[in-house]
Amino acid sequence: MQHTDLYINGQWRPGSGAERFDVLNPADESVLASVASATPEDAIAAIDAAEAAFADWAGRSPRARAEVLRRAFELMTARLDAFARLITLENGKARADAMGEAAYAAEFFRWFAEEGVRAHGNLMPAPASGARILVHQKPAGIAVLVTPWNYPAAMGTRKIAPALAAGCPVVIKPASETPLTMLALMPLLEEAGVPPGVVNVLPSRSAGSLVDAMLHDPRVRVVSFTGSTEVGRKLLKGAADQVLKPAMELGGNAPLIVFEDADIDQAVEGAMQAKMRNLGEACTAANRFYVHESVLESFTERFTAAMAALKMGNGLEEGIDVGPLVNAETRDKVAAFVDDAVARGAELRLGGQRPNGPGFFYPPTVLARVPEDADCVADEIFGPVAAIQAFSDEAEVIAKANDTEYGLVAYVFTRDLGRGLRVSEQLEFGMVGLNRGLVSDPAAPFGGVKQSGLGREGGHEGLLEFMETQYISTAW
Ligand code: NAP
Numbered sequence: 001m002q003h004t005d006l007y008i009n010g011q012w013r014p015g016s017g018a019e020r021f022d023v024l025n026p027a028d029e030s031v032l033a034s035v036a037s038a039t040p041e042d043a044i045a046a047i048d049a050a051e052a053a054f055a056d057w058a059g060r061s062p063r064a065r066a067e068v069l070r071r072a073f074e075l076m077t078a079r080l081d082a083f084a085r086l087i088t089l090e091n092g093k094a095r096a097d098a099m100g101e102a103a104y105a106a107e108f109f110r111w112f113a114e115e116g117v118r119a120h121g122n123l124m125p126a127p128a129s130g131a132r133i134l135v136h137q138k139p140a141g142i143a144v145l146v147t148p149w150n151y152p153a154a155m156g157t158r159k160i161a162p163a164l165a166a167g168c169p170v171v172i173k174p175a176s177e178t179p180l181t182m183l184a185l186m187p188l189l190e191e192a193g194v195p196p197g198v199v200n201v202l203p204s205r206s207a208g209s210l211v212d213a214m215l216h217d218p219r220v221r222v223v224s225f226t227g228s229t230e231v232g233r234k235l236l237k238g239a240a241d242q243v244l245k246p247a248m249e250l251g252g253n254a255p256l257i258v259f260e261d262a263d264i265d266q267a268v269e270g271a272m273q274a275k276m277r278n279l280g281e282a283c284t285a286a287n288r289f290y291v292h293e294s295v296l297e298s299f300t301e302r303f304t305a306a307m308a309a310l311k312m313g314n315g316l317e318e319g320i321d322v323g324p325l326v327n328a329e330t331r332d333k334v335a336a337f338v339d340d341a342v343a344r345g346a347e348l349r350l351g352g353q354r355p356n357g358p359g360f361f362y363p364p365t366v367l368a369r370v371p372e373d374a375d376c377v378a379d380e381i382f383g384p385v386a387a388i389q390a391f392s393d394e395a396e397v398i399a400k401a402n403d404t405e406y407g408l409v410a411y412v413f414t415r416d417l418g419r420g421l422r423v424s425e426q427l428e429f430g431m432v433g434l435n436r437g438l439v440s441d442p443a444a445p446f447g448g449v450k451q452s453g454l455g456r457e458g459g460h461e462g463l464l465e466f467m468e469t470q471y472i473s474t475a476w
Helices: 040-059 062-078 080-091 095-115 154-166 180-192 207-215 229-240 264-280 293-308 328-343 394-402 417-426
Strands: 006-008 011-013 020-024 031-036 122-125 132-139 142-146 170-173 199-201 220-226 245-249 254-258 286-292 347-350 365-368 385-391 409-413 431-434 467-474
Touching: 006 040, 031 180, 040 142, 040 170, 040 199, 040 207, 062 080, 062 095, 062 154, 062 180, 080 095, 080 180, 095 154, 095 264, 142 154, 142 207, 154 170, 154 180, 154 220, 170 207, 180 199, 207 220, 207 229, 220 229, 229 245, 254 264, 254 394, 264 286, 264 293, 264 385, 264 409, 286 293, 286 394, 293 347, 293 365, 293 385, 328 365, 328 385, 385 394, 394 417, 409 417, 417 431
Parallel strands: 142 170, 142 220, 170 199, 220 245, 254 286, 254 409, 286 385, 365 385, 409 431
Antiparallel strands: 006 011, 006 199, 020 031, 122 132, 132 467, 347 365
């Protein structure tokens, strides 16, 4: 399955600068592949290809585009094992997480095959003039897509599928930690019937100059980014020069609130999903656990037992739940969060010791009674560490949960549905899991408020990110 060159106009090419970079296996630090590094000249070649492909692709009927996407869904679903293996090799996540990601990634092709034929418009009489207001949606134009390493397949397909459904060609820059999965998807898209130039892939070690060149090419109209808030801010600034249509899926700092009337078993199960899916390397990962004082001990005991039962090891092996983190920097950052919290008085209930190498492993860790000023309360942990705090009052916990620059997702556990909905409405987050630890669904609008981003992916909204509204004033 392994391709290591750039994919431009349906062809594999080494980069124009002839530079390459290594992709590592985080489980043993061995080199998996040497991948071509794209330059700004390659970026312009990819945009040339996208431009040449645009009219034909946008001119096809929505149904014709939908059938290509449907075939992509079927082909990917038939090859989940191979994609999952590659995801584990380059990202480290355990097999069950990788299979989950591959299936989730394929679902975006199915969903947008279905949604692409529903780019509704509107017709209404102008209230005063007697004219008609005719509103329709058009493909927005060439889209630049930039994706992170934590979901090497799904963060790409969540953008490629709606862009193609809308009629837009794309140039995608995958994360340099994990470019192999996206490259491996290209032969599948060819087989599904995606014409040359409609999807181009540019791995690169020079993300800044590569993406900047594309954001300043007048043929580009959309930039869709998933990654850190820090890089998102830079891309928004770059996008301002040409007033591009931005979609930004940025960082999170998810609160998980367990009220005293919660079903504790359900809360533990939801917390395990919200914390440990993708071993905590998810923008949706529960980062701050707020547990009512009266159930703090029973929740913490049961949750710690569930965390202790997880088996850490090479994600390719049977029975492993927790693979390595993606790289040494991420592992060291997680370790520093734990050390800081403990130094400030948090109780270490599980884990906290990093094993000897090789591999970037960090064990499932539980911290209880984490003080408010610990670094992990303000920042994304992005690893298998649960930081638990106690609270005693509903208004207090809502205020604490909202006290962050982020606003991606929050989780609430309570048996009282009225309370659950009342609290959910007051949470300043784009998504809420109410008695559920998992919100991601291709059919739902995924995205954040505040500094967690702009725009939505999935649902019907995801399609509109790649379309422009046109209004025609007419009369008859
Ligand atoms: P990142 O450092 O922001 O990188 C994301 C992508 O941006 C990579 O492809 C990276 O390329 C590229 N990049 C880096 N600097 C750039 C620049 N100056 N100009 C243009 N592109 C640049 O994020 P990450 O560490 O890969 O991913 C973790 C972050 O993503 C977390 O904050 C997480 O919350 C967020 N995330 C958000 C969502 C969501 O839907 N809201 C989903 C998943 C992850 P290189 O790899 O080559 O550096």
